[in-house]
Amino acid sequence: MDIATLQAYGYFFFTGFLVVLLYSYIYHLYSSQKKGTRDYEKYGNIALHDEVTDQPIEEISKNDEIKK
Amino acid sequence: MENRPLEYDYTVAKWFMLTTVVLGIVGMLVGVILAWEMAFPAVNTIAGEGLAEYTNFSRLRPLHTDAVIFGFTLSGIFATWYYIGQRVLKVSMAESKFLMFLGKLHFALYLLVVVAVVGSLLLGITTSKEYAEFEWPIDIAVVVVWVIWGMGLFGLIGIRREKSLYISIWYYIATFLGIAMLYLFNNMAIPTYFASGGVGAWYHSVSMYSGTNDALVQWWYGHNAVAFGFTVPIVAMIYYFLPKESGQAVYSYKLSLLAFWGLMFVYLWAGGHHLLFSTVPDWMQTMGSVFSVVLILPSWGSAINMLLTMKGEWQQVASSPLIKFMILASTFYMFSTLEGPIQAIKSVNALAHFTDWIVGHVHDGVLGWVAFMIMAALFHMAPRVFKREIYSKSLMNTQFWIQTLGVILYFTSMWIAGITQGMMWRAHDEFGNLAYSFIDTVAVLHPYFTIRAVGGTLYLVGMFLFAYNMYKTMTSSRRVEESELQNASPMGA
Numbered sequence: 382m383d384i385a386t387l388q389a390y391g392y393f394f395f396t397g398f399l400v401v402l403l404y405s406y407i408y409h410l411y412s413s414q415k416k417g418t419r420d421y422e423k424y425g426n427i428a429l430h431d432e433v434t435d436q437p438i439e440e441i442s443k444n445d446e447i448k449k
Numbered sequence: 450m451e452n453r454p455l456e457y458d459y460t461v462a463k464w465f466m467l468t469t470v471v472l473g474i475v476g477m478l479v480g481v482i483l484a485w486e487m488a489f490p491a492v493n494t495i496a497g498e499g500l501a502e503y504t505n506f507s508r509l510r511p512l513h514t515d516a517v518i519f520g521f522t523l524s525g526i527f528a529t530w531y532y533i534g535q536r537v538l539k540v541s542m543a544e545s546k547f548l549m550f551l552g553k554l555h556f557a558l559y560l561l562v563v564v565a566v567v568g569s570l571l572l573g574i575t576t577s578k579e580y581a582e583f584e585w586p587i588d589i590a591v592v593v594v595w596v597i598w599g600m601g602l603f604g605l606i607g608i609r610r611e612k613s614l615y616i617s618i619w620y621y622i623a624t625f626l627g628i629a630m631l632y633l634f635n636n637m638a639i640p641t642y643f644a645s646g647g648v649g650a651w652y653h654s655v656s657m658y659s660g661t662n663d664a665l666v667q668w669w670y671g672h673n674a675v676a677f678g679f680t681v682p683i684v685a686m687i688y689y690f691l692p693k694e695s696g697q698a699v700y701s702y703k704l705s706l707l708a709f710w711g712l713m714f715v716y717l718w719a720g721g722h723h724l725l726f727s728t729v730p731d732w733m734q735t736m737g738s739v740f741s742v743v744l745i746l747p748s749w750g751s752a753i754n755m756l757l758t759m760k761g762e763w764q765q766v767a768s769s770p771l772i773k774f775m776i777l778a779s780t781f782y783m784f785s786t787l788e789g790p791i792q793a794i795k796s797v798n799a800l801a802h803f804t805d806w807i808v809g810h811v812h813d814g815v816l817g818w819v820a821f822m823i824m825a826a827l828f829h830m831a832p833r834v835f836k837r838e839i840y841s842k843s844l845m846n847t848q849f850w851i852q853t854l855g856v857i858l859y860f861t862s863m864w865i866a867g868i869t870q871g872m873m874w875r876a877h878d879e880f881g882n883l884a885y886s887f888i889d890t891v892a893v894l895h896p897y898f899t900i901r902a903v904g905g906t907l908y909l910v911g912m913f914l915f916a917y918n919m920y921k922t923m924t925s926s927r928r929v930e931e932s933e934l935q936n937a938s939p940m941g942a
Contacts, residue, residue, distance in 0.1 A: 389732070399714060406710060410703045421706070425698035427615040428689050429936075431536040433455050439612040 457535045458543040459834040461552035465528035466827055466834070470916050472520030472563070473820070474909075479513040481909045484902035488895065503571055511582045512570045517815065518580060518678055520563060525823035526624065526682040527559070530602065532830050533617055533689045538609035545608060551601040558594045562587060569652075576654060578667055580674055581635050585654045588636045595632070599625050616705045620685030623713060627677030635670035661728045665721075672720030679819050681712070683782075684751050686826045691755055691775045694829050695765055696936035700757035708750030715744045722793035725802060734795070741793035748786035755779040770845035771938055774825035777853065781817025785810060800875070805894070806867025813860040816852070816908055824915055829938050831922045838929050838939035840921035844914055845940070852911035858904030866897035 413419045427438050486492040486506050494501045502508065531552060535541055542549050565587050569575070575582040583591065602625055606614065614622075638654035658666050692699050699705055721729065721737020756779060759765065765772045788810050792801045801807060828845065832838055839845065873893065876884035926941060933939045 403707075403710065403714065407707055410706060414703065421702045422698075423702075424613050424615065425692065425702045427537050427611060427613065428617070428692045429696070429698055431539065431693070433457055433535075433539055433541055435539065437539050437611040441610060441612045 455541055456543065457541045458549065459532060459830075460549075461542070461556055462528050462531035462830065463834050464556045465524050465531060466830065466919075468560070468563070469521055469524040469528055469823065469827060470919055472516055472524055473823075474912050474916060476513055476516030476521050477905070477909050477912050479509050479516060481902065481905045483509055483513055484898070484905045488898035488902045502573070508571065508573060511575060511579075512567065514580060515566060515570065515582065518674070519566065522678055522682075522815075522819055522823065524559075525686075525826065526621075526678075527555070527598065528830070529682075529686050529689075529823075529826050530598075530621055532834070533685070534602065534605050534621065537611065537615035537618060537689065538605055539611045540605060540609050542605070545604065548601055548604045548608075551597055551604065555594060555597045555601060558590065558597065562590050562594055565590065574650075574652065576636075576638065576656070578635070578656065580671055581632075581667070583636075584652045585636075585638050585640050586652055588632075588638075591632065595625070595629055599629070615689070616699070616702065616709065617685040617689045619706075619709055620681050620688070623709075624677050624682040624685070627673060627681065631670045631673050631677065635666050664724055664727065665729060665733075668723040669717075669720040672723055673717060675814075676712075676716040676719075679815060680716070680748075683778075683819050683822045684712075686822050687755055687775060687779060688751075690822075690826050690829050691758055691772075691779075694769070694771055694775070694825075694937060695759060695762055697758050697760075697762055700754050700760060704750055704754045708747045708754065711747030711750060712744075715740055715747060719744055719793070722798070725793075725795055725798045738793050738795055738798075742790045745786060745790050749783060752779050752783040752786070765937075769937060770842060770849050770940075771825055771828050771839075773846075773849055774821050774828070777849075778818050778821035778825065781813055781821065781856070785814035785818060788813070800871035801867060802871075804867035804870040804874075805863045805897070806871070809860040809863025809867060812863070813856060816856045816859065821852070827919065831919060832929055832938050833934050835923050835926075836928060837922055837926035838933075838941050840918050840926045840941055842940035842942060844918045848911045848914040848918070851914070852908050855904045855907030855909075855911060858900055858907065862897040862900035862904065866894045866901070869893060869897075 410421060414421055423438055430436070430438065482492065482504075483506055486509075493505045496504045531542070542552060566583060569584065569587065570582060574584055576584055602621065606618065637657040639657060640651070640654045641649050642651040642653060656663050688699060688705060718740040719737055721733045722741045723737075725734050725737070727734075756776070759772075759776065766776050791797055792807065792810060828839055870890050873885045873890045874883075878884060927939075929939050
């Protein structure tokens with residue numbers, strides 16, 4: 382098998398792999414919303430409640446913060 | 450120290466708003482001159498034979514495209530970043546002296562680059578690569594400006610209070626990374642003066658790629674400049690401004706994430722459609738076509754999400770000119786992301802390639818989608834950054850209808866012109882002799898070129914109305930209280 386054929390096969394299967402990855406991501410998004418692991422839709426409110434004095438939708442917890 | 454409540458600092462956003470308006474007018478004015486030159490060649494020498502060097506089509510054309518892309522659009526991207534970035538990350542630029550300094554430096558250097566670009570293009574100094582005309586010293590300056598923006602962008606993200614990055618932030622990050630990669634690789638060049646030991650001008654260079662490879666890299670860049678300059682950051686804007694102005698959270702946040710990753714994956718492979726029927730390997734052309742068609746999905750994913758965000762609130766489209774601008778922008782986005790893939794299908798492209806239909810496609814995208822969205826963004830930002838209501842709602846409505854008519858005249862005339870051109874170029878008699886010469890097509894296209902120039906002029910008139918409205922908003926409009934700025938923007942009659 383020459384290099385061009387290998388490239389073509391490699392390209393084809395890599396594309397297939399990425400498609401599987403994308404569909405898994407869709408499944409992940411909707412199943413975690415359904416199971417209640419994570420509510421993605423609440424992040425839409427970040428744009429609506431965006432005053433500097435507003436409570437963040439999901440605050441950076443003290444543990445996440447780099448030591449000040 | 451005085452203990453004042455924390456506020457967002459819009460200094461840099463305001464400066465970039467100014468360059469958006471000014472460079473928008475410059476870019477579109479030059480575009481209108483070019484359109485009249487196409488219809489009436491005598492306009493090429495309108496400033497006299499002596500100045501013809503500076504007013505002819507070929508000298509002005511890169512100035513038009515670059516002023517609109519790197520002047521108007523990029524300023525709009527930066528202005529909205531310095532506005533949206535702070536708000537959705539819930540952190541003020543005023544909280545970090547370093548980020549504030551970076552922001553101001555970013556603006557100052559950007560202005561210098563603008564001056565260098567305008568000067569060099571007018572003097573005819575160019576690499577002659579489309580949308581990448583700047584010679585290497587300017588390219589280096591562009592990279593510095595970009596890195597400074599990136600430092601500010603990631604710096605602000607680093608000190609944020611909101612843990613999750615709103616979808617718009619993802620799009621701005623993609624803009625930064627995408628353009629950085631594209632610009633660097635496509636502009637790789639060898640300065641001839643230094644490489645040859647002192648021959649020619651010091652600023653001149655030749656591309657590091659040649660022939661088909663150069664074409665491939667150029668259109669990988671060219672098409673993705675559309676992706677990461679005209680699509681990704683504009684989607685970032687609509688994901689923030691439409692929900693904010695209408696008071697409706699984005700219809701499906703999950704769909705917005707999905708469309709984001711879909712767009713990132715698919716867009717980078719579509720550039721090959723610019724090189725159909727060229728010396729590029731056939732499989733690469735086919736790949737460009739296929740990915741262009743697949744691109745409809747993530748593009749429409751975002752656009753439909755925007756239209757659905759208005760669910761139950763459609764009366765706002767009638768009552769608010771600002772929402773009108775955004776809904777029309779979103780509609781034009783759907784329209785041009787359907788038109789593009791159609792043009793990328795090989796059999797259609799055989800007719801459309803090199804014709805005015807392509808020019809029409811670019812302009813329904815940029816005038817209808819990009820410019821409408823940027824102007825809507827600035828209209829929304831103005832009352833918040835100047836603490837004054839938008840000067841005139843009726844002027845906004847007038848601008849909207851004048852410009853909509855302008856875009857429609859533009860793309861319809863170019864459709865007819867393009868398809869006519871394509872049909873005439875390929876027409877032949879029973880022996881295979883071409884039925885028409887090039888000049889025959891020019892004569893037939895003249896009325897459509899005139900209609901296009903009228904459409905462009907109308908759009909430019911709208912730009913002046915926009916600039917006037919923004920100026921009055923900034924200087925003499927009624928002052929507003931913070932409580933009036935929650936969702937729908939306050940507007941004077």
